[in-house]
Protein backbone atom coordinates (compact mmCIF):
# COMPACT_ATOMS: atom_id res chain seq x y z
CA UNK A 290 0.00 0.00 0.00
CA UNK A 291 1.35 3.50 -0.82
CA UNK A 292 2.17 5.76 2.13
CA UNK A 293 -0.79 8.01 3.00
CA UNK A 294 -0.75 11.73 2.21
CA UNK A 295 -1.09 13.89 5.27
CA UNK A 296 -1.50 17.65 5.47
CA UNK A 297 -0.40 18.89 8.89
CA UNK A 298 -1.88 22.33 9.56
CA UNK A 299 0.04 23.91 12.44
CA UNK A 300 3.47 22.71 13.47
CA UNK A 301 4.02 24.29 16.87
CA UNK A 302 4.56 22.35 20.08
CA UNK A 303 2.17 19.48 19.43
CA UNK A 304 2.43 19.46 15.62
CA UNK A 305 6.22 19.20 15.91
CA UNK A 306 5.90 16.34 18.39
CA UNK A 307 3.66 14.45 15.96
CA UNK A 308 5.86 15.25 12.97
CA UNK A 309 8.97 14.04 14.81
CA UNK A 310 7.26 10.78 15.67
CA UNK A 311 5.99 10.21 12.12
CA UNK A 312 9.36 10.92 10.54
CA UNK A 313 11.03 8.46 12.90
CA UNK A 314 8.47 5.73 12.12
CA UNK A 315 9.42 2.92 9.72
CA UNK A 316 6.94 3.99 7.02
CA UNK A 317 6.58 7.80 7.17
CA UNK A 318 3.59 9.34 5.37
CA UNK A 319 3.98 11.85 2.55
CA UNK A 320 3.60 15.15 4.37
CA UNK A 321 2.74 18.72 3.55
CA UNK A 322 3.21 20.94 6.61
CA UNK A 323 1.38 24.27 6.74
CA UNK A 324 3.10 26.52 9.25
CA UNK A 325 4.38 30.07 9.32
CA UNK A 326 7.74 29.24 10.96
CA UNK A 327 8.53 25.53 10.71
CA UNK A 328 11.52 24.41 8.70
CA UNK A 329 12.15 20.75 7.96
CA UNK A 330 14.87 19.18 5.87
CA UNK A 331 13.34 15.83 4.99
CA UNK A 332 12.49 14.34 1.59
CA UNK A 333 9.04 13.26 2.78
CA UNK A 334 8.08 16.76 3.90
CA UNK A 335 7.07 19.87 1.96
CA UNK A 336 6.68 22.94 4.16
CA UNK A 337 4.33 25.69 3.00
CA UNK A 338 3.63 29.03 4.67
CA UNK A 339 0.11 29.65 3.36
CA UNK A 340 -2.77 27.39 2.37
CA UNK A 341 -2.70 28.56 -1.26
CA UNK A 342 0.73 26.90 -1.66
CA UNK A 343 -0.51 23.32 -1.32
CA UNK A 344 1.11 21.54 -4.30
CA UNK A 345 -1.34 20.88 -7.17
CA UNK A 346 -0.54 17.16 -7.20
CA UNK A 347 -1.15 16.71 -3.47
CA UNK A 348 -4.49 15.22 -2.43
CA UNK A 349 -4.51 14.71 1.32
CA UNK A 350 -6.08 11.61 2.84
CA UNK A 351 -6.10 13.28 6.25
CA UNK A 352 -5.79 16.94 7.23
CA UNK A 353 -4.43 17.13 10.77
CA UNK A 354 -5.55 20.34 12.49
CA UNK A 355 -2.88 21.14 15.11
CA UNK A 356 -3.63 24.85 15.25
CA UNK A 357 -5.27 26.93 17.94
CA UNK A 358 -9.09 26.71 17.89
CA UNK A 359 -9.43 30.45 17.25
CA UNK A 360 -7.96 30.15 13.73
CA UNK A 361 -9.60 26.82 12.79
CA UNK A 362 -12.39 28.29 10.67
CA UNK A 363 -10.01 30.57 8.73
CA UNK A 364 -7.56 27.74 8.06
CA UNK A 365 -10.36 25.40 6.91
CA UNK A 366 -11.79 28.09 4.61
CA UNK A 367 -8.36 28.77 3.04
CA UNK A 368 -7.66 25.07 2.57
CA UNK A 369 -11.11 24.60 1.03
CA UNK A 370 -10.42 27.38 -1.44
CA UNK A 371 -7.09 25.87 -2.49
CA UNK A 372 -8.00 22.19 -2.46
CA UNK A 373 -11.45 22.53 -4.02
CA UNK A 374 -12.86 19.07 -4.79
CA UNK A 375 -9.71 17.47 -3.32
CA UNK A 376 -11.08 18.39 0.11
CA UNK A 377 -14.04 16.04 -0.37
CA UNK A 378 -11.64 13.08 -0.49
CA UNK A 379 -10.09 13.95 2.89
CA UNK A 380 -11.07 13.73 6.54
CA UNK A 381 -10.05 16.16 9.26
CA UNK A 382 -8.20 14.84 12.27
CA UNK A 383 -8.43 17.62 14.83
CA UNK A 384 -6.10 17.49 17.81
CA UNK A 385 -7.42 20.78 19.18
CA UNK A 386 -8.70 20.81 22.72
CA UNK A 387 -12.36 21.67 22.34
CA UNK A 388 -13.97 22.33 18.92
CA UNK A 389 -16.51 19.64 18.18
CA UNK A 390 -16.60 17.43 15.09
CA UNK A 391 -19.88 19.10 14.15
CA UNK A 392 -18.38 22.62 14.24
CA UNK A 393 -15.39 21.60 12.08
CA UNK A 394 -17.52 19.75 9.52
CA UNK A 395 -19.81 22.80 9.46
CA UNK A 396 -16.83 25.02 8.65
CA UNK A 397 -16.05 22.82 5.62
CA UNK A 398 -19.72 22.80 4.61
CA UNK A 399 -19.74 26.60 4.67
CA UNK A 400 -17.15 26.45 1.89
CA UNK A 401 -19.34 23.99 -0.02
CA UNK A 402 -17.45 20.80 0.95
CA UNK A 403 -18.21 17.71 2.89
CA UNK A 404 -15.42 16.42 5.09
CA UNK A 405 -15.85 14.00 7.98
CA UNK A 406 -14.06 14.85 11.21
CA UNK A 407 -12.22 12.69 13.70
CA UNK A 408 -10.79 14.08 16.89
CA UNK A 409 -7.71 12.98 18.76
CA UNK A 410 -6.07 14.17 21.92
CA UNK A 411 -2.40 13.22 21.76
CA UNK A 412 0.31 14.43 24.14
CA UNK A 413 3.85 15.74 23.73
CA UNK A 414 5.70 12.48 24.59
CA UNK A 415 4.56 11.58 21.06
CA UNK A 416 7.77 13.22 19.93
CA UNK A 417 9.66 10.24 21.40
CA UNK A 418 7.11 7.68 20.21
CA UNK A 419 5.93 7.47 23.83
CA UNK A 420 2.65 9.35 23.52
CA UNK A 421 -0.82 8.23 24.42
CA UNK A 422 -3.79 9.55 22.46
CA UNK A 423 -7.53 9.39 22.75
CA UNK A 424 -9.30 9.00 19.39
CA UNK A 425 -12.93 9.65 18.49
CA UNK A 426 -14.37 9.11 15.02
CA UNK A 427 -17.64 10.82 14.10
CA UNK A 428 -20.19 8.53 12.40
CA UNK A 429 -19.42 10.16 9.02
CA UNK A 430 -15.82 8.94 9.06
CA UNK A 431 -15.22 5.80 7.02
CA UNK A 432 -13.59 2.72 8.50
CA UNK A 433 -10.57 3.35 6.31
CA UNK A 434 -10.21 6.95 7.55
CA UNK A 435 -10.56 5.82 11.15
CA UNK A 436 -7.93 3.13 10.64
CA UNK A 437 -5.60 5.62 9.00
CA UNK A 438 -5.93 8.04 11.92
CA UNK A 439 -5.42 5.15 14.33
CA UNK A 440 -2.24 4.21 12.44
CA UNK A 441 -0.95 7.80 12.49
CA UNK A 442 -1.41 8.00 16.24
CA UNK A 443 -0.02 4.49 16.79
CA UNK A 444 3.17 5.63 15.05
CA UNK A 445 3.76 7.99 17.98
CA UNK A 446 2.46 5.93 20.91
CA UNK A 447 -0.56 4.15 22.32
CA UNK A 448 -4.12 4.84 21.20
CA UNK A 449 -7.28 4.70 23.29
CA UNK A 450 -10.45 4.83 21.19
CA UNK A 451 -13.52 6.42 22.76
CA UNK A 452 -17.02 5.98 21.39
CA UNK A 453 -18.51 9.22 22.77
CA UNK A 454 -17.12 12.58 21.75
CA UNK A 455 -17.71 13.99 25.23
CA UNK A 456 -15.19 11.47 26.62
CA UNK A 457 -12.46 13.55 24.99
CA UNK A 458 -12.98 16.12 27.76
CA UNK A 459 -11.67 13.65 30.32
CA UNK A 460 -8.92 12.46 27.96
CA UNK A 461 -7.76 16.06 27.49
CA UNK A 462 -7.62 16.70 31.22
CA UNK A 463 -5.91 13.40 32.02
CA UNK A 464 -3.40 12.62 29.29
CA UNK A 465 -3.44 15.66 26.98
CA UNK A 466 -2.44 18.03 29.77
CA UNK A 467 -1.01 15.22 31.93
CA UNK A 468 2.66 15.50 30.96
CA UNK A 469 2.62 19.02 32.44
CA UNK A 470 1.53 17.64 35.81
CA UNK A 471 4.46 15.23 35.78
CA UNK A 472 6.89 17.98 34.74
CA UNK A 473 5.59 20.09 37.63
CA UNK A 474 6.24 17.17 39.96
CA UNK A 475 9.82 17.01 38.62
CA UNK A 476 10.24 20.74 39.27
CA UNK A 477 8.90 20.49 42.80
CA UNK A 478 10.98 17.41 43.68
CA UNK A 479 14.08 19.14 42.35
CA UNK A 480 13.37 22.24 44.45
CA UNK A 481 12.66 20.17 47.55
CA UNK A 482 15.92 18.25 47.04
CA UNK A 483 17.83 21.52 46.84
CA UNK A 484 16.10 22.73 49.99
CA UNK A 485 17.56 19.64 51.69
CA UNK A 486 21.07 20.75 50.65
CA UNK A 487 21.54 18.69 47.46
CA UNK A 488 23.36 20.44 44.63
CA UNK A 489 21.08 21.59 41.76
CA UNK A 490 22.69 19.01 39.41
CA UNK A 491 22.21 16.14 41.85
CA UNK A 492 18.64 17.17 42.70
CA UNK A 493 17.80 17.37 38.98
CA UNK A 494 19.33 13.96 38.21
CA UNK A 495 17.60 12.33 41.17
CA UNK A 496 14.18 13.87 40.42
CA UNK A 497 14.25 13.01 36.71
CA UNK A 498 15.70 9.55 37.23
CA UNK A 499 12.99 8.76 39.77
CA UNK A 500 10.17 9.79 37.45
CA UNK A 501 11.74 7.92 34.54
CA UNK A 502 12.22 4.74 36.56
CA UNK A 503 8.74 4.85 38.09
CA UNK A 504 7.29 5.53 34.63
CA UNK A 505 9.07 2.52 33.21
CA UNK A 506 7.78 0.31 36.03
CA UNK A 507 4.23 1.49 35.36
CA UNK A 508 4.72 0.84 31.66
CA UNK A 509 6.53 -2.46 31.76
CA UNK A 510 5.19 -4.29 34.82
CA UNK A 511 1.66 -5.71 35.01
CA UNK A 512 1.10 -4.54 38.62
CA UNK A 513 -1.41 -1.89 39.65
CA UNK A 514 0.05 1.48 40.65
CA UNK A 515 -1.22 0.86 44.18
CA UNK A 516 0.78 -2.37 44.48
CA UNK A 517 3.93 -0.65 43.19
CA UNK A 518 3.40 2.17 45.69
CA UNK A 519 2.96 -0.25 48.57
CA UNK A 520 6.16 -2.07 47.60
CA UNK A 521 8.12 1.16 48.25
CA UNK A 522 6.38 1.82 51.55
CA UNK A 523 8.14 0.13 54.46
CA UNK A 524 5.99 -0.02 57.59
CA UNK A 525 6.62 3.05 59.66
CA UNK A 526 9.38 4.13 57.27
CA UNK A 527 10.21 7.27 55.33
CA UNK A 528 7.76 6.72 52.46
CA UNK A 529 4.90 6.17 54.91
CA UNK A 530 5.79 9.48 56.55
CA UNK A 531 5.74 11.32 53.20
CA UNK A 532 2.58 9.63 51.94
CA UNK A 533 0.77 10.46 55.17
CA UNK A 534 1.08 14.11 54.06
CA UNK A 535 0.36 13.62 50.35
CA UNK A 536 -2.62 11.32 50.86
CA UNK A 537 -4.46 13.56 53.34
CA UNK A 538 -7.88 14.15 51.81
CA UNK A 539 -7.20 17.89 51.43
CA UNK A 540 -3.77 17.26 49.83
CA UNK A 541 -3.27 15.25 46.58
CA UNK A 542 -6.70 13.57 46.38
CA UNK A 543 -8.47 16.94 46.44
CA UNK A 544 -5.83 18.81 44.44
CA UNK A 545 -5.83 16.27 41.60
CA UNK A 546 -9.61 16.13 41.46
CA UNK A 547 -9.82 19.94 41.38
CA UNK A 548 -7.12 20.16 38.69
CA UNK A 549 -8.84 17.62 36.45
CA UNK A 550 -12.20 19.34 36.93
CA UNK A 551 -10.65 22.69 36.01
CA UNK A 552 -9.10 21.23 32.83
CA UNK A 553 -12.39 19.57 31.84
CA UNK A 554 -14.26 22.85 32.38
CA UNK A 555 -11.74 24.72 30.21
CA UNK A 556 -11.87 22.07 27.46
CA UNK A 557 -15.65 22.39 27.49
CA UNK A 558 -15.39 26.20 27.19
CA UNK A 559 -12.96 25.84 24.27
CA UNK A 560 -15.46 23.55 22.53
CA UNK A 561 -17.74 26.60 22.34
Ligand SMILES: NC(=O)C1=CN([C@@H]2O[C@H](COP(=O)(O)OP(=O)(O)OC[C@H]3O[C@@H](n4cnc5c(N)ncnc54)[C@H](OP(=O)(O)O)[C@@H]3O)[C@@H](O)[C@H]2O)C=CC1
Pocket residue numbers: 298299300301302303304323324325326338355356357358360363364384385386387410411412413465466
Ligand atom coordinates in the same frame (compact mmCIF):
# COMPACT_ATOMS: atom_id res chain seq x y z
N1 LIG B 1 0.78 21.35 23.46
C1 LIG B 1 0.20 20.21 23.83
O1 LIG B 1 0.71 19.44 24.68
C2 LIG B 1 -1.11 19.78 23.22
C3 LIG B 1 -1.81 20.64 22.37
N2 LIG B 1 -3.00 20.21 21.82
C4 LIG B 1 -3.75 21.08 20.90
O2 LIG B 1 -2.95 21.32 19.78
C5 LIG B 1 -3.25 22.62 19.25
C6 LIG B 1 -1.95 23.35 19.02
O3 LIG B 1 -1.34 23.53 20.28
P1 LIG B 1 0.21 23.86 20.41
O4 LIG B 1 0.98 23.03 19.46
O5 LIG B 1 0.52 23.77 21.84
O6 LIG B 1 0.20 25.40 19.93
P2 LIG B 1 1.31 26.20 19.16
O7 LIG B 1 0.94 27.64 19.26
O8 LIG B 1 2.66 25.78 19.62
O9 LIG B 1 1.15 25.72 17.64
C7 LIG B 1 0.21 26.19 16.74
C8 LIG B 1 0.95 26.40 15.42
O10 LIG B 1 0.00 26.72 14.40
C9 LIG B 1 0.52 27.83 13.66
N3 LIG B 1 -0.55 28.58 13.03
C10 LIG B 1 -1.49 29.33 13.59
N4 LIG B 1 -2.29 29.90 12.67
C11 LIG B 1 -1.85 29.46 11.49
C12 LIG B 1 -2.26 29.69 10.15
N5 LIG B 1 -3.31 30.48 9.87
N6 LIG B 1 -1.57 29.11 9.16
C13 LIG B 1 -0.53 28.33 9.45
N7 LIG B 1 -0.07 28.07 10.70
C14 LIG B 1 -0.73 28.64 11.70
C15 LIG B 1 1.19 28.64 14.73
O11 LIG B 1 2.01 29.63 14.15
P3 LIG B 1 2.07 31.12 14.84
O12 LIG B 1 2.98 30.94 16.00
O13 LIG B 1 2.60 31.96 13.76
O14 LIG B 1 0.68 31.51 15.23
C16 LIG B 1 1.93 27.56 15.49
O15 LIG B 1 3.15 27.20 14.87
C17 LIG B 1 -4.14 23.33 20.24
O16 LIG B 1 -5.42 23.42 19.69
C18 LIG B 1 -4.10 22.44 21.48
O17 LIG B 1 -5.37 22.37 22.09
C19 LIG B 1 -3.49 18.95 22.06
C20 LIG B 1 -2.82 18.09 22.88
C21 LIG B 1 -1.60 18.43 23.55
Ligand SMILES: O=C(O)[C@@H]1CCC=N1
Pocket residue numbers: 386461465466
Ligand atom coordinates in the same frame (compact mmCIF):
# COMPACT_ATOMS: atom_id res chain seq x y z
O1 LIG C 1 -3.25 23.23 27.35
C1 LIG C 1 -3.95 22.95 26.37
O2 LIG C 1 -5.03 23.56 26.17
C2 LIG C 1 -3.52 21.86 25.43
C3 LIG C 1 -4.51 20.74 25.39
C4 LIG C 1 -3.87 19.62 26.14
C5 LIG C 1 -2.49 20.06 26.32
N1 LIG C 1 -2.30 21.26 25.89
